Amino acid sequence: MQRLREQVGLAALVPWDAVEWTLRLALAGIFLYACADKILHPQDFASIVKSYHVLPDPLVYLTALWLPWLELVLGVCLFTGFMRDGALTLATGLLAAFWITLVVDYFRGINVACGCFSSSPEESAPMIWYMGRDALLLALALFTVEARRRAGEAA
Amino acid sequence: MRLVPRLLVQSFSILAISAVLALGVNAVRPDGPAPVLAAQSAVQLGKSGGEIGVKDAALLFITGRAVFLDARSQYEFQQGHVQGAISLPPREFASQYQDIKPLLAGKEAVIAYCDGDRCPLSHALAKHLRDAGMKNVYVMVNGWTLWQAEKLPIAKGAAPLPKAAQGGICRDCENK
Numbered sequence: 001m002q003r004l005r006e007q008v009g010l011a012a013l014v015p016w017d018a019v020e021w022t023l024r025l026a027l028a029g030i031f032l033y034a035c036a037d038k039i040l041h042p043q044d045f046a047s048i049v050k051s052y053h054v055l056p057d058p059l060v061y062l063t064a065l066w067l068p069w070l071e072l073v074l075g076v077c078l079f080t081g082f083m084r085d086g087a088l089t090l091a092t093g094l095l096a097a098f099w100i101t102l103v104v105d106y107f108r109g110i111n112v113a114c115g116c117f118s119s120s121p122e123e124s125a126p127m128i129w130y131m132g133r134d135a136l137l138l139a140l141a142l143f144t145v146e147a148r149r150r151a152g153e154a155a
Numbered sequence: 156m157r158l159v160p161r162l163l164v165q166s167f168s169i170l171a172i173s174a175v176l177a178l179g180v181n182a183v184r185p186d187g188p189a190p191v192l193a194a195q196s197a198v199q200l201g202k203s204g205g206e207i208g209v210k211d212a213a214l215l216f217i218t219g220r221a222v223f224l225d226a227r228s229q230y231e232f233q234q235g236h237v238q239g240a241i242s243l244p245p246r247e248f249a250s251q252y253q254d255i256k257p258l259l260a261g262k263e264a265v266i267a268y269c270d271g272d273r274c275p276l277s278h279a280l281a282k283h284l285r286d287a288g289m290k291n292v293y294v295m296v297n298g299w300t301l302w303q304a305e306k307l308p309i310a311k312g313a314a315p316l317p318k319a320a321q322g323g324i325c326r327d328c329e330n331k
Contacts, residue, residue, distance in 0.1 A: 042181070042189045060191050069177035085158070086165020137214050 016151035023144040025080050027091060030137065031075035034117050038068035041119040049117035054101055055110075070094070088148060092141040099134045106131060180231070200264060200293065204285060207293035209301045212266050220263040220266065224255075224284075226276035227269050227299070237298070238308035245279040252287060264291050268298025 038045040046064035049055065055063055074094070077087035098116075105112055106127045113124040116134075181188045198211045216237070225232050225239035232242040241255055259265050265284060269276040277294045284292045290307035295301075303309065 038178075046189070065189060066174055066177045066180055069180070070173040073173040073176065077169060083165040083169060085162055086169055089162050090166050090169055142271065 002143060014150075016147050020144060020147035020151045023087070023140060024081070024084065025146055027141060027144055028075045028078035029089075029093065030140075031071045031078065035068040035071035035075065036113070038121050039072065042068075045115060046121040048113055048119065050151070051110075051112050051124060052101060053078075053110060054104070064106055083150070088141070088145055090137070093143060094139040099131065102127065102131045102134060116148050200291070204281065204290060204292045205294075207264065207266060207295050209295060209298070209305060209307075212264075212293075212295050212298070212302075213305065213307055215264055215266070221266050222259055222262045222264075223269045223295075224265060224280060225269070225299075226267050226274075226280040231270070233312055235299075235303070235309050235311050237308045238304055240268075240310075243267075243280060244275055246285055247281065248283040252283070259289065262291070264293050265289060266293050266295050266298075268302070270297065270299040272297045294331040 024050050042064050045068065046061050049067075050057070050060045050066045054090075070090075071094075074091050075085050078091065100110075102114075111124070111127055112130075113120070114130045116130070157234075197212050198206070200211075212221065212223075216223070223237045224243045225236045225240045226243065226245060227236075228244055229242055232240075236242070241258060243251055243255060267277040267280040268282070274297070277296070277298065281292045281294050
């Protein structure tokens with residue numbers, strides 16, 4: 001019981017505002033970095049989206065056009081704090097959806113060039129690496145959501 | 156505002172803003188807009204026209220995605236032409252273009268051809284079409300000779316009915 005009290009006291013000492021701000025900026029940086037090359041080369045990114053084999057052909061181009069701009073707007077919102085709850089939710093959902101897609105493709109035996117930070121299909125790595133990296137990013141996003149919640153409670 | 160409605164409003168706002176930005180910027184890209192809803196194609200056409208090879212032209216012909224314009228004389232056209240092609244010699248462009256214009260709408264490519272490596276007629280016709288505001292105009296250089304050499308579908312006789320110019324392979328359209 002004594003230990004629990006100590007833990008609760010310790011948690012109250014954590015500056016959740018600062019934690020949330022730091023994590024949110026990190027997440028913003030990742031999204032802003034990820035979108036740049038894909039915005040410049042939508043055709044190349046479309047080839048990568050197609051290689052995932054999860055979307056019907058007509059939707060491939062639309063997704064390749066839209067997704068980088070969604071990443072940009074999410075990055076800006078996370079950076080500035082404008083509509084931050086919606087941006088955090090969407091960013092977490094996007095990373096989760098992407099992780100599930102990678103896992104599904106892995107079990108289907110499909111190796112893809114990730115297209116995460118580059119639109120070049122030549123920059124490919126093992127699927128396990130992509131899944132591990134995206135899991136870390138998803139964990140970062142979830143931790144940011146939790147920090148935001150705790151910062152809200154503390155306020 | 157309560158949490159869930161706030162999340163929904165913000166999420167939809169972000170989705171809408173990003174969609175407007177994506178489509179808006181795509182429409183004014185300096186290298187021309189990327190296709191928004193399209194399947195990938197084996198035929199890679201230049202966005203502002205140019206020349207087209209017989210293989211690509213044949214693929215577009217088979218799938219009915221192109222209309223062929225024969226730039227040679229009426230006499231040569233009657234001796235033989237790409238099946239479904241429309242006769243439009245450059246010197247008759249001004250008098251015939253308005254009648255033919257509706258047949259060119261909605262096609263991926265408008266392909267002008269004549270005969271011979273150095274034949275200027277198809278280029279002259281393509282220039283007329285571009286000057287009239289058409290962008291998807293392509294020249295099949297030495298088109299008639301190569302088309303025949305590959306034994307691709309041809310037809311003889313007078314200009315076909317407009318219907319024949321709209322389909323893909325039309326094996327007996329001259330008889331209808």
